[in-house]
Every structure is written in structure tokens, then in C-alpha cells.
Amino acid sequence: MAKKRTRVRGLTPDQINKFKALLLEKRREILGNVNFMEGETLRKDRTDLSSMPFHMADMGTDNYELENTVGLVDGERKMLIEIEDALSRMEDGAYGVCQGHNGPIPRARLEAIPWARYCVACAGLSEKGLIVEEESSGESGDTDSGDDSGAEDDMGG
Secondary structure (H helix, E strand, O other): OOOOOOOEOOEOHHHHHHHHHHHHHHHHHHHHHHHHHHHHHHHOOOOOOOOOOOOHHHHHHHHHHHHHHHHHHHHHHHHHHHHHHHHHHHHHOOOOEOOOOOOEOOHHHHHHOOOOOOOHHHHHHHHOOOOOOOOOOOOOOOOOOOOOOOOOOOOOO
């Protein structure tokens, strides 16, 4: 009870409620996407006719589609973790506070990315690996060894 705040670094309760609604809507959208992708992948459960010959090209296409779907679902899972963490920060009274320098995250950034953990400057530092990230929800189990933190596979630097 003592941790809850009515205002977080300039955000009014109405603004926080607006961001909460955006986060909940995005979560619903992602869950729908994941359920659809999983359903499509499982429904494609080899509707081959037994009289049709097996083609290696078909198998390759099926494998590619499966790997692509798994990659998309993994990305959506990571987004869900970020959304859940943002909702937790709302409950803790820390929503809208940059985890890099503890200053406010501008409202324009929160409107664009309501699950944002960092202001733009700290987000850039985080992408370069210059900010040690906390484990989100304890889900990943990865440790930041400096070489491959599981963020973006050597994209951009």
C-alpha cells in the first residue's frame, strides 16, 4: 500500500489509466496473434493425401514456415513480458520512470511505446550494451555475459 502513488513523475492518474488501457489492448492483440499463429501451425498438421507423393521442396517449405512462426511467437512472447513488466511498474508506482537514470520518460515516448523502460537516450545505451539490464520477470534465465545477451543478434553493432 505504501508503494502506490497517485502521480508518477508528472503522470496523472488519468494518463496512467490511459497507458494501462493501451497496454491491456496490446496484450489482447498479441495473445490473439499468438493463438492464431499456433492454431494455423497446428491445423496445418499435414493435410496431405496419402496418395500424394512426398516432395522435399514441400518439406522445406513446411519447415521454413514452422521456423518463421516459432520466431514470430518468440518475439510476441518477449513483447508480452515487456507489457507485463510495464503493468507491474504501474502497480509499484514506477511507471514512466527511466530505468537507466531514474528520470521521467517523456509522455510522447510512452504514447508510442507504452511498455518503454528507458528514455530515448538510455534506450540507445541499452541497445549498445552499455546499460546492464535487469532480468524481466525472471523468465529468460539468460545472464549478460557481454557477447550475446539475446537482444538483437548483432544487428547494428
